[in-house]
Each structure stands twice: as C-alpha cells, then as structure tokens.
Amino acid sequence: MSRITVFDPARRPRILAAASAVGGEEFHGPLGPLFDYHDESDRFGADTWEHAEGALSHVVLSLALKRAGMDHREPDVLFAGDLENQCVASHEGLGSFGIPYCGLYGACSTVGEGLTLASLALSAPGGARVAAVVTTSHYCAAERQFRTPLEYGSQRTPTAQWTATAGGAFLLSRDRGEVEIEAVMPGRVTDAGLRDPGNMGAAMAPAAADSLLRYLEARGEGPGDYDAIVTGDLAKDGSCWLSELLTKEGVLIRERHFDCGTLLYDYEKQDVHAGGSGCGCSAAVLAARFFPAIARGEMRRVLFLATGALMSPSSLLQGGHISGIAPVVCLRRREGDV
Amino acid sequence: MDRHFSPPDYRERVRRRAAATPVVKNAARAFLVGGAICAVGQGLYIPLARLTDPRQASVWVTVILIFAAAALTGLGLFDRLARHAGAGTLLPVTGFANSVVSPALDSRSEGLVLGVGAKIFSIAGPVILYATLAGSLYGLALWVASLFA
Numbered sequence: 001m002s003r004i005t006v007f008d009p010a011r012r013p014r015i016l017a018a019a020s021a022v023g024g025e026e027f028h029g030p031l032g033p034l035f036d037y038h039d040e041s042d043r044f045g046a047d048t049w050e051h052a053e054g055a056l057s058h059v060v061l062s063l064a065l066k067r068a069g070m071d072h073r074e075p076d077v078l079f080a081g082d083l084e085n086q087c088v089a090s091h092e093g094l095g096s097f098g099i100p101y102c103g104l105y106g107a108c109s110t111v112g113e114g115l116t117l118a119s120l121a122l123s124a125p126g127g128a129r130v131a132a133v134v135t136t137s138h139y140c141a142a143e144r145q146f147r148t149p150l151e152y153g154s155q156r157t158p159t160a161q162w163t164a165t166a167g168g169a170f171l172l173s174r175d176r177g178e179v180e181i182e183a184v185m186p187g188r189v190t191d192a193g194l195r196d197p198g199n200m201g202a203a204m205a206p207a208a209a210d211s212l213l214r215y216l217e218a219r220g221e222g223p224g225d226y227d228a229i230v231t232g233d234l235a236k237d238g239s240c241w242l243s244e245l246l247t248k249e250g251v252l253i254r255e256r257h258f259d260c261g262t263l264l265y266d267y268e269k270q271d272v273h274a275g276g277s278g279c280g281c282s283a284a285v286l287a288a289r290f291f292p293a294i295a296r297g298e299m300r301r302v303l304f305l306a307t308g309a310l311m312s313p314s315s316l317l318q319g320g321h322i323s324g325i326a327p328v329v330c331l332r333r334r335e336g337d338v
Numbered sequence: 339m340d341r342h343f344s345p346p347d348y349r350e351r352v353r354r355r356a357a358a359t360p361v362v363k364n365a366a367r368a369f370l371v372g373g374a375i376c377a378v379g380q381g382l383y384i385p386l387a388r389l390t391d392p393r394q395a396s397v398w399v400t401v402i403l404i405f406a407a408a409a410l411t412g413l414g415l416f417d418r419l420a421r422h423a424g425a426g427t428l429l430p431v432t433g434f435a436n437s438v439v440s441p442a443l444d445s446r447s448e449g450l451v452l453g454v455g456a457k458i459f460s461i462a463g464p465v466i467l468y469a470t471l472a473g474s475l476y477g478l479a480l481w482v483a484s485l486f487a
Contacts, residue, residue, distance in 0.1 A: 048447040149444035151411045152461065153420025153427050153436050155364065158357040192345045194352060202352045206343060213341075237357060248342045271421065274357075 004185040004218045004328075005120065013119035014177035014334065015170055016130075017070075018287035019063035021056055023139065023165030026276075026284070029265045034288040035166075036063050042140060042165050053082060053138035054093030056167045056280075061094060061134050064169035068176075072097045075171065076128035079117050081110035082136045082279050083163070084145055089136055099132060108204075108233050109187065111135040111168060111283035112306030112327035116184040118172045119329075129174055136167035137278025146197070146313055159199040159237045162272035164264055168283025170291075178295040182332045183219070187211045187325040189310065194322050200309035201238020201261075201274055207324030208234060208307050209245040215303070215328045216251070223253045227299040230290055232282035232306035232326070233261030235275030260285035282306045294333050304329045364424050371419070371426030379403055379430075400431055407432035411439040437461040 007013065020035045027038035037059055039045075044055035057080065065072055078097070080090035081104035090103055106113035114133035121128045142163035143150055172181070190207035208231050216222060223229055234242055239259045246253055263285055264276035286304060293299045310323040379399045386395035407427075410416040416436050420427040427433055441460045445453035459466060 050447075144444060148461065149440040151414060151417050151436070151440035151443055153411075153417045153423075153433065153440075155359075155421060155424040157359055192348050192352075194349060196356075199352065199356055202356065206345075206348065209343070241352070245343065245348075 004183060004215060005123075006183040006219070007119070007123055007181065011123065011174070012180040012182060013122040013131075013172050013174065015179040015181065015291065015331070016173040016177035017064050017068035017171045018291040019060050019067055019169045020284040020287040021060045021063065021167050022280075022284055025139070025162075025270065025272075026164055026166050026264060029270065031263060031285065031289055034292075035284060036060075036288070042138070049138055049140035049144065050084060050088060051092070053084065053089035053136050053141045056138065056165070057082070057089055057093035057134050057136045057169075058096070060136065060167040060169040061097065061132060064132070064171050068171045070130070070171065072099065075099045075130045075132040077102065077118070077121055078132045078134065079104055079114040079121075080132075080134040081105050081114065082138075083107065083142050089138070089141070090134065093136075094134060104135075106279075106306075106325060106327070107308030107310050108137070108277050108279055108281060109306040109308030109325050109327055110279040111170075111286065112232065112304065112329055113186070115170065115172070115181065115304075115329045116186055116327050118170075119181045119184050122172055122174050131172045133170040133172065134167065135279040135283040137163050137165070137280035139163045139165045139278075142278060146311070156273055157198040158273055159196075159201065160273045161200055161233065161235050161261060161275055161277035162265065163278040164233075164261075164276040164281035164284070166264075166278065166280030166284035168280060168285075168287040170283075170287065178334050179291060180332050180334050181329060182301070183215075183328075183330040185211065185215050185218070185328040187308075187327040188214075189323045189325055191321050191323040195316060195320075197311060197313070197316065197322065199237065200277060200311070200322065201233075201235045202241050203309050203311075203322040204232075204234055204307040204324035204326065205238045205241035205245060208238075208242050208305050208326040209249070211305055211326040211328050212246065212253075212303075213249055213251065215330075223251060223256055226256060226301050226303045228290065229253050229257050229303045230282075230286070230305065231257065231259045232308070233275070233277040234259050234307055235261040235277065236267075237274045238307070258290075260289075263289065277309075290331075294331055297333050300333050302331045304331055367422055368424045368426035368429075371423035372429055373426075375403070375426070375430045375432055403431050404435040407435035408439045411436045412443065416440075434462060434465070437465075
C-alpha cells in the first residue's frame with residue numbers, strides 16, 4: 001500500500017454500528033444525553049479502577065453488538081487499546097468475547113489506529129468479514145498510571161487535560177452500514193521536542209497538522225471538501241496551535257474544525273482545564289456525535305484525525321520528549337447502492 | 339509539513355504563549371488557606387499549652403493536623419480543597435500527611451506489601467530521604483565544629 005489507502009468506491013469498508021459509554025463527569029457534559037450508557041460512580045461494577053476500565057470496554061462492545069443485532073461470534077478480528085500498561089483493560093475486558101484480538105497502543109489516537117487497521121483487514125482479499133474496534137480510557141486508572149495518586153492534593157496548569165472516562169466501540173463490515181470509510185492514512189511520529197506533560201495539546205498539534213497537510217496534498221483536496229474536520233483531543237490550547245500551524249501553510253479549517261476533547265466537557269461548569277483527552281474521548285465522541293450525524297445524512301464527508309501524545313513518564317524523566325501522532329480516517333455517508 | 343514548520347521556533351512560541359498559571363490568584367488562595375490552617379493550629383495550641391506544657395502542646399497540634407489531613411484525604415475532600423488552595427495545603431504538615439496517605443489509599447488494591455508497603459512513600463520518599471541526609475550532614479558539621487570550639 002502507499003502511504004494513504006483510498007478504497008475502491010465499490011468495496012469501501014463500512015461501519016455497521018457504533019456505541020459509547022461514559023463516566024459521571026462526561027455524562028454531565030454537553031454531550032451527555034448522546035451517550036448510550038453511563039455509570040455515575042465510574043466503577044462499572046468493578047472493584048478497582050483498572051478493572052473498571054476493562055468492564056467499560058466490555059459494556060461498550062456488548063452495546064455495539066446488540067445494536068448491530070450481531071452475535072459475539074460474528075466479528076473475525078478485534079482491534080482494541082487503552083492507556084493502561086500492557087493495555088490490560090482491553091484484553092481483560094474483551095477477552096471473554098473470544099474474538100481474535102490485536103492489542104493496540106497509539107495513546108489517545110488509538111481509535112484512529114484501530115479504524116485504520118480494521119478497514120485494511122476488511123479490504124484484504126480473504127480477510128475479515130466483520131471487524132470490531134474498541135478503545136477506552138478511565139480518568140482514575142490514567143491518573144494512577146501517568147500522574148499522582150487520586151487523592152493527592154495538587155494544582156494543575158491551565159493547559160493540562162482531563163483524561164475522559166469513556167469508551168467507544170465500532171463494528172465494521174464489508175457489506176452493511178450507512179457510513180463508509182473512504183480512505184485511511186496512518187500518522188507519523190512527530191516530535192517537536194516538547195517535554196511538558198501538562199501541555200499535551202501543543203505536543204499533538206504538529207502531528208495533526210502534518211497528517212492533515214499530507215492527506216489533503218495526497219488527495220488534491222482542501223478543507224472545503226469536508227463537512228467537518230474532527231480532531232481527537234487537542235483540547236482548547238492544542239486546537240489553537242493546530243489552527244496556527246495550518247494558517248502558516250495557507251490552510252484554514254476554523255469554521256469546520258471540531259475537537260472531541262473540547263466538545264466533551266462544559267468549560268464553565270466543569271474544572272477540566274484545557275479539555276478532555278484519552279483513548280475513550282475521541283472514540284466516544286465519534287460514536288455518539290459524529291457517526292450518527294453521518295449515518296443520518298446531516299454530514300456527508302467527515303475527516304477524523306484522532307490525536308495521540310506518545311508519552312512515557314520514565315522516558316520523560318530520562319530526558320525524552322512527548323511525540324504526537326494522528327492517523328487519518330475519512331468517513332462518508334453511503335450514497336445509494338453502488 | 340517540512341515546509342514552514344520549525345520545531346525550535348514552535349517550542350519557543352509554546353513556551354512563551356502557553357496559558358500562564360494564574361500566579362496572583364493562586365498565591366492569594368494559598369495565603370488564605372495556608373494561613374487558616376496555621377490559625378487553626380494556633381487555636382489548638384493555646385488551650386493545649388495551658389492544659390499541658392508548650393512542648394507537648396506543639397506535638398499535639400502536629401498530631402491533630404496530620405490526623406485531620408489524613409482523614410480528609412480518606413474522605414476524598416483533601417484533593418478538592420488542594421485544587422484551589424495549592425501551596426496553602428501543600429506546605430503545612432497537612433501536605434506531608436496527604437502525600438503519604440494518598441499513595442497508600444491508591445495502592446491498597448495491590449495488596450498490603452507490594453501495594454501499600456512499596457508505594458506509601460512514593461511521593462514523600464524524596465523528602466524523607468533528603469531531609470534525613472541533610473539532618474545527618476548538619477549534625478556531622480556541628481560535631482566537627484564542636485571539636486574546634
């Protein structure tokens with residue numbers, strides 16, 4: 001394959017169903033009513049936060065299967081990932097479905113990586129017929145993993161982001177579903193040399209700009225060819241940086257740019273600083289907000305750039321940087337029967 | 339994207355323009371909350387000093403404040419206050435109590451030995467280590483100085 005895969009219009013992978021689940025904070029945000037499931041306690045019936053994230057991933061895939069009227073034996077392959085070490089939430093929460101599993105890590109961009117790989121798996125001759133993509137994140141598990149204990153009293157910087165307790169699941173099929181995947185393009189690891197874990201938006205923006213410019217150039221298109229350009233979780237600050245980087249290159253996206261991390265919370269009422277982040281943030285917002293809009297025909301073509309900050313606390317202490325990555329997925333409404 | 343993008347230039351712009359921490363507001367809140375904690379300490383000290391003696395009273399005040407901070411941490415209230423108070427809750431002995439209790443609570447699910455035992459000092463550890471070291475060096479210096487006094 002070349003660096004960008006544009007599927008044959010007659011054989012585009014299709015998204016059959018999507019489902020989302022969130023925690024209490026996310027449910028109280030502006031998108032609250034759109035999510036399929038929420039648990040006010042963030043526990044999802046589990047005893048620890050790590051297990052709660054596993055339970056969340058289980059819930060969200062069950063919901064997607066139910067919506068598709070599909071048995072858990074039907075998907076041929078499952079691409080899933082989360083933020084925890086060893087992607088434990090994904091394999092613990094989803095293992096019991098018995099679907100052949102590929103664990104992914106792309107930080108908060110994992111849903112884009114999953115949709116890319118799933119659509120490639122579906123388009124391969126003799127490949128999968130149905131593929132599932134699940135990504136989750138959990139505020140409490142992520143705080144423990146990347147920052148400080150939950151009850152530790154500290155102050156955040158205004159550019160810091162809030163890891164969403166959220167999950168999204170997508171079922172992709174060769175021949176069913178109203179939303180098609182027109183093209184996919186993996187992102188490049190983009191290192192601007194930033195080192196502040198309290199400012200991930202700025203670390204991800206160059207990756208989003210790189211992917212968007214490469215994609216538009218390869219396809220000979222401009223932002224005007226899309227109803228929406230949806231980034232994962234650049235949040236307030238990162239979105240400004242993206243806009244600035246693109247303006248320098250003569251590309252203006254402002255009026256059609258949406259950012260999942262910015263949409264998820266209410267800045268006035270919720271103390272989330274720059275906005276949301278986490279593998280589940282863009283997955284849940286895509287599943288609850290944009291996927292239904294495309295399926296209903298309110299949006300015809302949407303460019304989805306999940307963004308990830310590739311950050312290891314150990315490497316950072318050793319002088320490492322925070323890189324960004326942004327895989328591109330082009331979604332479109334299916335038009336009639338081709 | 340190698341067109342106009344220069345990482346050093348971008349880093350510099352991010353450094354300059356990243357939304358600044360509201361220093362004045364944070365300092366004012368830290369002053370008020372930190373001051374209030376110290377006033378509570380003083381409020382406890384005065385009657386206790388009358389009941390016992392000044393030395394014992396100051397020990398009791400420390401014990402009470404540590405216990406209160408630990409209890410508030412356990413109730414999930416300390417971090418909510420600290421989000422606004424910042425250094426106001428961090429600097430007094432309350433911050434130290436919170437820095438020991440919070441990892442202990444957090445790692446309880448991983449067991450008493452490898453969870454709580456191994457991680458309880460993950461935040462306070464450096465303070466304990468280097469304070470002990472500094473105290474020892476000071477003691478040594480004092481002893482050496484006393485030889486020539």
